[in-house]
Amino acid sequence: MRKKELKLVVTFHTTADAMAMEKTCRELEVPGRLIPVPREISAGCGLAWCAPLTEREHLAAVMADHGIEQEDLHECML
Numbered sequence: 456m457r458k459k460e461l462k463l464v465v466t467f468h469t470t471a472d473a474m475a476m477e478k479t480c481r482e483l484e485v486p487g488r489l490i491p492v493p494r495e496i497s498a499g500c501g502l503a504w505c506a507p508l509t510e511r512e513h514l515a516a517v518m519a520d521h522g523i524e525q526e527d528l529h530e531c532m533l
Contacts, residue, residue, distance in 0.1 A: 466498035
């Protein structure tokens with residue numbers, strides 16, 4: 456079993472935004488991955504982007520530059 460770590464979880468209103476985030480981050484080689492929204496968080500589309508906490512500002516800039524709308528940012532043990 457993997458050791459749980461504090462991670463940044465970005466939730467989205469729509470699946471389209473979640474998929475756009477995955478595509479954009481892959482193209483720009485931004486660390487992270489698409490995950491199901493953790494149980495302790497409720498979110499619109501059920502998908503979230505999970506990344507290291509150190510990527511918070513970088514992810515915010517990527518989303519702003521590419522018109523990806525987030526629902527919220529969370530810090531979760533995953």
